[in-house]
Amino acid sequence: MKRRETALFRRVAIIGLGLIGSSLALSMRRGNLAGHIAGVSRGKATRDKAAALALADSLHERAEEAVRDADLVVLCVPVGAMGSVFAPIASFVKEGAIVSDVGSVKGSVVEALLPLVPSGVFFVPAHPVAGTERSGPEAGFAELFDGRWCILTPLAGVPRGVVDRVRVFWELCGSRVAEMDVARHDRVLALTSHLPHLVAYAMTDMAASLEGGDRRDLVSYSAGGFRDFTRLAASDPVMWRDIFLGNREESLAMLDRFLSHLALLRDEVAGGDGESLRGRFVRARRVREKIVLEGQETGAVDFGRRSRSR
């Protein structure tokens, strides 16, 4: 990424310094996107870590100090907390400023935030589709968004120029930017992200619920396949609780669609229909090839788990 000569925004407030907030701060520094980064965390331990990592130019316990005079305010808290975090600070956001967020659900977040946004302030919802299984400020890194999609869901009445500033902001963070409406976002993400997490959580939680002997076996022989599910299931528990509850209907609709499909495969295994199974497996292999070709996945064998070059 090339570094800007002059900062894109004079002052940016980042509310919440978890994996996404801290990565955003580091990415903004890398690209020179803010003259001043004001970081906010309610927890002293998080602020201390953020200070040690030099994530922000100023660190605040109280968000109203950080958002005052900010040109851009980015809410980086779990989607269930967006409303309660923004409500007490909304009146401190200056006229003409942009408020954005990084929530993985857009319907429930827009519903919570839109009524709180003061007139003269512009709200541009955003969702960087990026993350790892780690949480907290020490998990952040500047390259998190490189080559990943950031989806904007622009709302009626917000000028094109304002949306474009947010677009440029994310492009300079390394993202590819897409735009779609709120409903489509929540449907697409239910399929690509919320359903896989729900299934991975169910698989891993089932393992945790096993008796001692079976549980030990599952851990020991997990290289046979099970371990691949556990990465998603190691993600932040509060973040994911909020996502499932915030995008409940779409997540469950996709789950039902998946269950129907799984029932098809179940019938073919039960009925010994090897030819159809083989056809499905050949087709499945090509899906991964496409994801690798699009740069959304490593082509390295075994996810590059081994350090060998192959």
Added chain:
Amino acid sequence: MKRRETALFRRVAIIGLGLIGSSLALSMRRGNLAGHIAGVSRGKATRDKAAALALADSLHERAEEAVRDADLVVLCVPVGAMGSVFAPIASFVKEGAIVSDVGSVKGSVVEALLPLVPSGVFFVPAHPVAGTERSGPEAGFAELFDGRWCILTPLAGVPRGVVDRVRVFWELCGSRVAEMDVARHDRVLALTSHLPHLVAYAMTDMAASLEGGDRRDLVSYSAGGFRDFTRLAASDPVMWRDIFLGNREESLAMLDRFLSHLALLRDEVAGGDGESLRGRFVRARRVREKIVLEGQETGAVDFGRRSRSR
């Protein structure tokens, strides 16, 4: 791994030169486990690749040439093909030799092979719990089995000393060796390997069945979680067809257990039971920690997908 001064076996025949067979050949070379490795593949293209990779000391189209005078014969073909591959060569195996296999299912393989094993020949079923999503001789590498479990399922009437030779063989290939009976093996693997593959195949095949627009979205935004499922679903189609059909009852029993568990989570999402969901997600995170601690998974963030050192 330390290299032996003298070969463990004088002549070893490897029947089938896919990912496992070729990795076994390379691992045997690394440890000096065979004075002569005789590799067998029916396909000329595979033999040509194996020759270019110097996988074996001799390469054969016809297995009877390879197994004649071999002290150890290892069948490395899909579990559904074990019987038909071994039947025509059984009578060429010399008295006192050991026959083994690498099949991911033990019940159906023992059923297919045991009646074919000549008297005076010892059959020791084995299953190295290791693999990648790649197939074919060029996918093999000597370190595949390092630190991974190999499960032996010794049969009645086979002397302890014979089983121990196979145990030492796999230990020298880098494996940790466990022993259990056939039924327990198939139950444990249904849970740790066959169920996760079936679910990953269903998820990925569902993606492949989507209409154009949805399918493109799923590929584009797969970094949100879906892509983690696709690695398992890129495994060898014939191998996995045979595994599901060979371990049908146990695989379906585990699938039903998983579906019950998934229904629990579904109800909690539908009912908005955030507290229980959060508790499950916290518990799931610990399962991954245990797998990493046991050395069965990388602790690197994002599976080490990025080359960064974090």
